[in-house]
Amino acid sequence: MKERTVDVKVGTGYQAVIGPGLLQSCGGRIARASGPCRAVIVTDSRVAELYLEKVRQSMSDAGFSVESFVFPRGEGSKNMAVLWQALEFMAESRLTRTDLVVALGGGVTGDLAGFAAAVYQRGVRLAQIPTTLLAAVDSSVGGKTAVNLKAGKNLAGAFKQPELVICDTDCLGTLPESEFANGLAEALKYGVLADRPLFDRLAAGSAGDRIPEIIAACIEHKSRYVQQDERDNGDRRFLNLGHTIGHAIEKCSGFRVPHGRAVAAGMAMIAGAGEKLGLTEPGTAEEIAAALLKNGLPAATECETEELLCAALSDKKRSGDSITLVIPKRIGQCILHTVPVTEMAGIIDLGKAAAV
Ligand SMILES: NC(=O)c1ccc[n+]([C@@H]2O[C@H](COP(=O)([O-])OP(=O)(O)OC[C@H]3O[C@@H](n4cnc5c(N)ncnc54)[C@H](O)[C@@H]3O)[C@@H](O)[C@H]2O)c1
Ligand SMILES: [Zn+2]
Known part of the structure; x- marks a missing residue:
């Protein structure tokens, strides 16, 4: 099967390459983007078992001097303590300003390694090798990196675009079904935002055989939003569809509900609330x-309104006394809708009622 390439025209521009068997040749590909140098591969404990050796070998063969930093898998590692350990490791490995960080893993790894690459010596180069569907369709592209603080998700971070994104679709074969579904939640987000045919394909439950095409479509959509608005002040905010309530669900569950499932419920709830407010075409929330549900994702949450409200109000999408929500108008088109924070409890209640 041939590989696909998406040109992401942000900053100096970079490519996302998607296809099977790419890990074998990742060293040569990264060398062409950055030149051989010293590199630290950042990866989690599970991905290290599966793919670290292959990537390390390919990079060594391409002339890189490679070290690896492995952290315990899971959202619980996306914090300041692990970030600090990664930075200390980079310093011990004598990484210099012309060297490279490689993020090998899911969105947690990409966010953590990307943030480390952004701040280590005020910025070293970064390559993203996403190994979850979620990271492939969303988090590896666009340059947002972060760790969580006690008060909420992604509250400390930086913008850091990679030099290259390499998405080996063979890696998705080892993903547990539930993790695959998490990625489909973000893919469905792109359908609801801007792509009715993509939504229909995913809604029919037939993603499996067209994954490279779906990943490429999502990256194209994402890069379009990011190109227009790298720093998240304008149209990039559309990418937050489902995320205000989604992040609140993640936080209220103590991060036991993973990001994709939380965003899924957040998306259904905001569509339900949109219908009740007369902003969303009737029938959209049900669709x-x-x-x-067809893709094994939830459309509701058991979290209480009060808890969700408290978490949503510490979300960074809040700006002073107002918060900008992304609300579907219909499948394939959304609007930005700014409301006073005092209306947020009512909106969450409407979303919960619609989701019952
Ligand atoms: N920066 C962005 O733009 C952006 C966008 C969306 C999500 N995110 C962030 O991404 C994170 C979620 O990412 P995620 O869902 O990829 O989580 P994750 O990185 O924790 O990966 C999920 C699980 O899958 C395992 N895994 C990874 N690749 C595997 C493979 N190929 N085979 C088997 N197991 C594998 C991991 O070890 C982990 O246990 C959240 O923190 C979210 O905030 C960031
Ligand atoms: Zn997301």
């Missing part, structure tokens, strides 16, 4: 909920 979104059906597509989510």
Whole structure:
């Protein structure tokens, strides 16, 4: 099967390459983007078992001097303590300003390694090798990196674009079904935002055989939003569809509900609230909920409104006394809707009621 390439025209521009068997040749590909140098591969404990040796070998063969920093897998590692350990490791490995960080893993790894690459010596180069569907369709592209603080998700971070994104679709074969579904939640987000045919394909439950095409479509959508608005002040905010309530669900569950499932429920709830507010075409919420359920994702949450409200109000999408929500108008088109924070409890209640 041939590989696909998406040109992401942000900053100096970079490519996302998607296809099977790419890990074998990743060293040569990264060398062409950055030249051989010293490199630290950042990866989690599970991905290290599966793919670290292959990447390390390919990079060594291409002339890199490679060290690896492995952290315990899971969202619980996306914090300041692990970031600090990664930075200390880079210093011990004598990484210099012309060297490279490689993020090998899911969105947690990409966010953590990307943040480390952004701040180590005020910025070293970064390559992203996403190994989850979620990281492939969303988090490896666009340059947002972060760790969580006690008060909420992604509250400390930086913008850091990679030199290259290499997405070996063979890696998705070892993903547990539930992790695959998490990625489908973000893919469905792109359908609801801007791509009715993509939504229909995913809603029919037939993603499996067209994954490279779906990943390329999502990256194209994402790069379009990011090109227009790298720093998240304008149209990039559309990418937050489902995320205000989604991040609140993650936080309220003590991060036991993973990001993709939380965003799924957040998307269904905001569509339900949108219908009740007269902003969303009737039937849209039901269609979104059906597509989510078909893909093994939730369309509702058990978290209480009060808890969700408290978490949503410390979300960084809040700006002073107002918060900008992304609300589907219909499948394939969304609007930005700014409300006073005092209306947020009512909106969460409407979303919860619609999701019952
Ligand atoms: N920066 C962005 O733009 C952006 C966008 C969306 C999400 N995110 C962030 O991404 C994170 C979620 O990412 P995620 O869902 O990839 O989580 P993750 O990185 O924790 O990966 C999920 C699990 O899958 C395992 N895994 C990874 N690749 C595997 C493979 N090929 N085979 C088997 N197991 C594998 C991991 O070890 C982990 O246990 C959240 O923190 C979210 O905030 C960031
Ligand atoms: Zn997300």
